[in-house]
Amino acid sequence: MVKVNRHLLPIKAHYFFFMAAMGPILPQLSVYGKQLGVSPDVMGYITSVLPIMYVIAKPIVGYIADYFSHFRKFIFSLLILLMTLSYAAFYFVPPAAPHAINLDVTDVWNVSFVATDVGNCSSEILTSTALCSTTRPARCSISTANNTDFVAYFTATATATAQQLNLTSNVVAPTEAYMCVTPAISNDTIDFPHTANITCQFASELQTDCIYGNPTFWLFVIFMCLGTIGFNVVNSISDAICFDMLGESEEGKYGAQRVWGTIGFGATALLAGIAVNLWTTDALKSFTPALIVMMIFSGFDLLSVSKLKLPKLSSSESIFKDVWKLVSHPAIAVFLVFATIAGIIDSFIIYFMFWHLEEVAAETGFMSQIKLIEGCVVAAECLAGEVPFFFYSGKIIKKLGYVHCMTMCFFFYAMRLALIAWIPNPWYLVGVELFFQGSTYALCYTCIVAYASAVAPPGTSATVQGLMAGMDDGLGFSVGSLVGGLIFKHIGGRRSFFYFAIFAFTTCVLHMLVRPRSRKRQYLPKSGYQVPNEQVTLGTLATEGQLKA
Numbered sequence: 001m002v003k004v005n006r007h008l009l010p011i012k013a014h015y016f017f018f019m020a021a022m023g024p025i026l027p028q029l030s031v032y033g034k035q036l037g038v039s040p041d042v043m044g045y046i047t048s049v050l051p052i053m054y055v056i057a058k059p060i061v062g063y064i065a066d067y068f069s070h071f072r073k074f075i076f077s078l079l080i081l082l083m084t085l086s087y088a089a090f091y092f093v094p095p096a097a098p099h100a101i102n103l104d105v106t107d108v109w110n111v112s113f114v115a116t117d118v119g120n121c122s123s124e125i126l127t128s129t130a131l132c133s134t135t136r137p138a139r140c141s142i143s144t145a146n147n148t149d150f151v152a153y154f155t156a157t158a159t160a161t162a163q164q165l166n167l168t169s170n171v172v173a174p175t176e177a178y179m180c181v182t183p184a185i186s187n188d189t190i191d192f193p194h195t196a197n198i199t200c201q202f203a204s205e206l207q208t209d210c211i212y213g214n215p216t217f218w219l220f221v222i223f224m225c226l227g228t229i230g231f232n233v234v235n236s237i238s239d240a241i242c243f244d245m246l247g248e249s250e251e252g253k254y255g256a257q258r259v260w261g262t263i264g265f266g267a268t269a270l271l272a273g274i275a276v277n278l279w280t281t282d283a284l285k286s287f288t289p290a291l292i293v294m295m296i297f298s299g300f301d302l303l304s305v306s307k308l309k310l311p312k313l314s315s316s317e318s319i320f321k322d323v324w325k326l327v328s329h330p331a332i333a334v335f336l337v338f339a340t341i342a343g344i345i346d347s348f349i350i351y352f353m354f355w356h357l358e359e360v361a362a363e364t365g366f367m368s369q370i371k372l373i374e375g376c377v378v379a380a381e382c383l384a385g386e387v388p389f390f391f392y393s394g395k396i397i398k399k400l401g402y403v404h405c406m407t408m409c410f411f412f413y414a415m416r417l418a419l420i421a422w423i424p425n426p427w428y429l430v431g432v433e434l435f436f437q438g439s440t441y442a443l444c445y446t447c448i449v450a451y452a453s454a455v456a457p458p459g460t461s462a463t464v465q466g467l468m469a470g471m472d473d474g475l476g477f478s479v480g481s482l483v484g485g486l487i488f489k490h491i492g493g494r495r496s497f498f499y500f501a502i503f504a505f506t507t508c509v510l511h512m513l514v515r516p517r518s519r520k521r522q523y524l525p526k527s528g529y530q531v532p533n534e535q536v537t538l539g540t541l542a543t544e545g546q547l548k549a
Helices: 006-022 026-035 040-067 069-092 128-133 160-164 215-246 248-279 288-306 319-327 330-364 367-422 428-455 461-514 516-520 533-538
Strands: 108-113 135-142 149-156 177-181 198-201
Touching: 006 215, 006 248, 006 288, 026 040, 026 215, 026 330, 026 367, 040 069, 040 215, 040 330, 040 461, 069 215, 069 288, 128 135, 149 160, 215 248, 215 428, 248 288, 248 367, 248 428, 330 367, 330 428, 330 461, 367 428, 367 461, 428 461
Parallel strands: none
Antiparallel strands: 108 198, 135 149, 135 198, 149 177
C-alpha cells in the first residue's frame, strides 16, 4: 500500500498548479512576439536582457526571503500574484496592424513585368506611415550578364494610397502590387521592360521596424519582463522551500515533488494548444484561452501556498559572508560555469525551437495544425519526457554523482539539438522531445538545484538557490538568447541548431577534462543525494554518518 506524506501534499500541489498556470504561456512567448511582428534578432535582444534581471532579482529576493524567514509564505504568495497579473495583462495588448503586403516565410518574390515603364516612387509612397502599412522596400536582382542589383519599393494596389495616386499593377508578383524605384535609378541604366524575371528579397535591414515605435511592442516587452522575472524568482524560491521542507535526510525526494509541476505544465500546454486552435481558425491565433487557463490555475496555486507549513530554519550570522565563501571555492566556481553553459543551451531551445518549428511547418504545409503540434510537443516533453527523469533523478544522481550526471546531460543535449535541426516536418519534433527532454533539461535542472541545496550553508538556502539559478537561467539564458537570436537570423533554424549541437558536444568533452579529480573519486551518501567533495572541503555541512569511507 502506498503511503502518502500529507506534510508534502501542499508543495506537490504548488508545483502542479504553478507550472500548470505557466504551461499555456511560457512556450508561446516567442511566437506571440513573432505574431506581433518581432523579428528573431530583436526577440534575442529582449530575451538576453531579461535573464540579466534574473541574475539580479533571484539572489536579492532569495536574500530577502532568508532574512525575513518568518514572512516567507507572504513574500512567496505576493510574487505569484504579481507574476499572474503581469501575464494576464497580455489581454490588453492591442494587436499589431497588419501590413497590406503579406510576405511568406521566405520573404522572396520572383517578379515579371507586365508594363512598359517603372516609375520613380512618389513622396506619398515613401512616407513613414506608408512604409509601416502599405509599402515594403526590397533588394532586387536582375538575372543578366551584369547581374544588376537595385532597391525597389512595392505598394499594394488595393490600398487607399495606390488608389489616390491612380496606380495599377505593373508587375506579376505573389501579391497584387505596384513597383517603383528611387529617382537615383534611371530607366536608362536598367532596361526594365525587356527584363523577363527579377528576384526581390525583402531584407529586414531595409524595412522600417514600425512595431518598435508603437504601444503594442512596448506593452508586450513590459508585461513579458515583469511576468517572466516573477516566474523565475518564484521557481527559484519554490525549490528552496521544497528542500527546506524535505530536510537533509530526504533531499533525494526532490524530484518526486517537482515531477508534479511537469505533469501540470504538460497537461495545460496541450489543453491550451487545443483550445487556441479551436478558438480561432485563421492564421492569427488568439491567446485569450491560454490566459484564461493561466488565471484559473494561478488561483488554485495561491490556495495551495496558503496551506504550506514551512519549517523553522537556523539563521546565518552573515548570509553574504557565507555565500561569498562558498562561491569563491574553485570547485563551486567551475560548477557555476558549466551551469551557465547549460542555461545557454536551454535558452536557445526554449526561445527558438518553436520559431524553427513554425518555419518548418510553413515550408511543409502544416501551418493549419501548428498550435496543436506545439501543444503535443510540450505534452510529450513534460508527460513522457520529464516525468520519469524527475521521479528517478535522485537515484540517478546517487548512482552517477553530480559530475558524471552533468557530462551525460551535455551529451544528450548534443543529440537532441542535432535531431531538431534534422526534422523533415513538424510532427517529428514530438518524438524528439519525448525521448530527450527528460535526459537533458529535467536531469540537468535537478542536478543543479540539488547541488545548490547540498552545498548551501545553513540559513542561506534561498540565496544559494537564487545564485545557482541566476547563473543557469539568468546569465546563461542571456548569452544563449542573444547569440542564438543573431545566429538564427543570419543562418536560419536548421544550421543554428546544428551548430549548437556541436557546441553541446564540445562542452561534454570539456566537462570530462576539466574535472578529472571529481571523476576519480565520487562520494556517495548512504541515502539521498551525493554530498559533493567540495562541500566536505568547505565544511558547510555536518559529516555525521553521511559519507562512505
